[in-house]
Amino acid sequence: MIIVRMMGGLGNQMFQYALYRALFAHGKEVAVDTSWFDFHDVHNGLEIHTVFGLSLAMPSLDKLKALGEDMSSIFWRAIHKYIRHKPTFYAKYGVEAVGYFPEVFNFDEKYLSGYWQNERYFRGIADELRSFYSFPVLIEEKNVRAAEEMARAESVSVHVRLGDYQNEPLLQGICDEGYYARAIARVKEEVEHPRFFVFSNDLAWCRAYLDVEDAVFVDWNQAEKSYRDMQLMSLCKHHIVANSSFSWWGAWLAHSGGLTIAPKSWMNDVSCKTEDMSPADWVTI
DSSP states (O other), X not given: OEEEEXXXXXXXXXXXXXXXXXXXXXXXXXXXXXXXXXXXXXXXXXXXXXXXXXXXXOOOHHHHHHHHTTTTSHHHHHHHHHOOSSOEEOXXXXXXXXXXXXXXXXXXXXXXXXXXXXXXGTGGGHHHHHHHSOOOOOOSHHHHHHHHHHHHTEEEEEEEXXXXXXXXXXXXXXXXXXXHHHHHHHHHXXXXXXXXXXEESOHHHHHXXXXXXXXXXXXXXXXXXXXXXXXXXXXXXXXXXXSSHHHHHHHHXXXXXXXXXXXXXXXXXXXXXXXXXXXXXXXXX
């Protein structure tokens, strides 16, 4: 059996579930370990099953103990923090690095821990995955009105991730004011009469620094309803994404054929293989 560890926010969970489904499509016996959420109170916890109504195959306690018994050790946490350049595959464990490592599909008995943020892992099941990631019907009045306007206009989602990123040296400062200025200028060059919809955990910064006249600042989807922001992003025709798995999925699920702009680099570490983190038809700047 292969066990895929679930951790992080909704965007992270969606990449991990995508690997889980891809392994299943390769004929592997696979399950997910959600115990990380028993010890980490971040974002909205484990929500991939509640948002999308997905069932998760869980390993037996014996199997989890056999493959994942050392996952809480200080040594293991240190590996995740510092090994980013090449994957580390032990007899029982696999620690993902940044990039694409197809050898995961050769395993039969392994505990896999990582984020797996690369479309190449699940490109072969893309249509199936989009069917799994089907959001609940919009019922909130503000969301319904926004969705209707997105359908009528040349809608452009703009995602700005600040807040928690401000204290993360690996991620901070990549999508700065200059990045958004270049991305917005590119949209205005290529899209006639764009209508911007701004999503952020710091909308005050967005109002002050983004050159998006007559924009809609989406400020009403909070707490357990924050997934609605991703849903609304996926309804837009064009996208400006942050170095964030949340807006990555918002753009990827749209599948609209419009303009999607993403950062060239996703991390402040030039040795990390982030160059193919964006699909080939996205524009990177």
